[in-house]
Amino acid sequence: MSAPGARGPGRVSRTDTKHIEPRYLALLEAERSRWWDDSNFDTWKNLYVSEYARGHQVVNTIHRYLPDFQIAGSDVLDVGCGDAGVPIAFAKRGARAAGIEPDHASIARGRVRVQEHGVSVDLREGVAEELPYPDRSFDLVVLDNVLEHVRDQRRTLMEIHRVIRPEGLLYLVTPKPLALYSLWNDPHYDMAGLVLLPRRLQVWYFEKVRGGGEGSYDVGHIPTRRRLRRLLREAGFETVVEPRELWIHYLRERIAEPGEVRPGLKRRLAGWLRRREWPFRNPVMRWFWDVALGSNIFISRKGSS
Numbered sequence: 073m074s075a076p077g078a079r080g081p082g083r084v085s086r087t088d089t090k091h092i093e094p095r096y097l098a099l100l101e102a103e104r105s106r107w108w109d110d111s112n113f114d115t116w117k118n119l120y121v122s123e124y125a126r127g128h129q130v131v132n133t134i135h136r137y138l139p140d141f142q143i144a145g146s147d148v149l150d151v152g153c154g155d156a157g158v159p160i161a162f163a164k165r166g167a168r169a170a171g172i173e174p175d176h177a178s179i180a181r182g183r184v185r186v187q188e189h190g191v192s193v194d195l196r197e198g199v200a201e202e203l204p205y206p207d208r209s210f211d212l213v214v215l216d217n218v219l220e221h222v223r224d225q226r227r228t229l230m231e232i233h234r235v236i237r238p239e240g241l242l243y244l245v246t247p248k249p250l251a252l253y254s255l256w257n258d259p260h261y262d263m264a265g266l267v268l269l270p271r272r273l274q275v276w277y278f279e280k281v282r283g284g285g286e287g288s289y290d291v292g293h294i295p296t297r298r299r300l301r302r303l304l305r306e307a308g309f310e311t312v313v314e315p316r317e318l319w320i321h322y323l324r325e326r327i328a329e330p331g332e333v334r335p336g337l338k339r340r341l342a343g344w345l346r347r348r349e350w351p352f353r354n355p356v357m358r359w360f361w362d363v364a365l366g367s368n369i370f371i372s373r374k375g376s377s
């Protein structure tokens with residue numbers, strides 16, 4: 073019998089985890105009254121809820137593209153772990169999992185979540201630029217939609233390089249600031265055109281015009297793919313799987329369950345695409361999905377020295 077929240081072999085629901093983490097979901101829902109808009113709250117909540125499914129997706133992606141890398145028994149760190157969904161997923165696959173996150177409330181919710189899943193995860197408060205771990209402590213570091221939030225991107229990647237063992241891996245994801253969908257629907261706050269504004273105007277619009285509140289906007293510079301390649305190279309990492317391939321794989325995984333895609337046009341499109349192969353094999357269509365919708369997803373390796 074599948075575990076509650078499962079969607080077929082190795083699949084976990086992105087949005088329905090009430091059977092496996094009810095106390096955690098209650099903690100999230102308690103925050104609703106502090107938000108100015110229910111739809112923005114639901115976006116925020118679903119991002120945290122979906123972390124757990126996202127963790128399983130990362131594990132499956134690594135198995136697919138680097139089958140020699142053994143998750144079970146490995147040391148894995150999630151930098152900017154949020155509410156600990158990703159390290160929980162790795163712990164359930166047999167990894168020694170850890171997570172670091174600057175937000176105290178997230179760490180508190182994450183510890184409740186860890187208890188509900190019945191696993192062991194080392195959760196600590198801290199920042200990406202000063203990781204509190206010895207050199208060469210981890211076989212894999214996950215940096216999933218975090219780099220655009222840190223104060224110093226170069227230092228963050230150098231710190232990650234320091235704590236990864238030789239031949240270890242970095243799994244990195246950022247939004248694509250100039251993807252067509254990002255222009256229509258901001259990847260963090262669902263606001264059309266926000267990423268086109270200079271950052272000061274982004275802050276002003278979000279905090280003042282849309283009522284987010286003073287100091288609530290925490291998105292910094294979102295790097296382009298070209299800049300990410302340069303930053304990774306400068307930090308001592310070599311890309312081992314091309315970002316476009318990883319994005320197409322992720323897209324196919326998402327549309328495998330159209331019911332978990334947002335209602336409306338996106339869900340109808342997912343249902344149509346699910347039954348067809350050619351949109352994901354045709355080179356022009358692969359380019360289109362990457363430009364129109366893509367995130368930047370990298371799997372990179374630290375050198376042996």
